[in-house]
Amino acid sequence: MNLISLAHAQAAAPQAGPESTLVSLLPIVVMFVILYFVMIRPQMRRQKEVKAMIEALAKGDEVVTTGGLVGRVAKVGDNYIQLEIADKLEVQVQRSAVSMVLPKGTIKSA
Template sequence: MFIPAAHAQAAGGAAADGGLASIVSIAPLVLIFVVFYFLMIRPQQKRMKTLQASIEAVKKGDTVVTAGGMVGKVTKVEDRLVEVEIAPNVRVKIVKATISEVTPLGGGKPAND
């Protein structure tokens, strides 16, 4: 006897505030997406843009790290390929897309000792 009356009251209240209730229920999802965008997606996009720019600007003498973890010095740059010296007189050709880090010829900033 009490259950049908309570159910009927809840249905009537939800129908009156249907628009507000749906906005309140969606608001946390929107807030989570906004937080993820500013904390994860946006910084990753910036990092990818700088990496793409540094890969396009790679030149002879730069030190590169490949996605496989190989470190070497660039000896020749072609359109899609880069020739890298990984040991004295050992040169390999790698695809530019596999480069994960580029250190310019002059090196990075000096350490603050």
């Protein structure tokens, strides 16, 4: 009989209030805020920089593609660029394939 009265006493304990629920969700919210500032925000900034670099491509820029081709931009279109990789040898690549714009004079003419 003593055990039954203990069980009833435990069941009658006061329930957690709304502030307790808020405190238990606080670590999850803090983790999402940290995740945003550590991973998501820098990635969005990098994407903006890459997009600005690709939009700013102009004739005469020296670039490196994601495939490793190094050349000088000969012609710029909406989606594609003509890339001169050797004397009188041009290839057409997508603008999004450009990974880096090199400083002027990096490519030496042979």
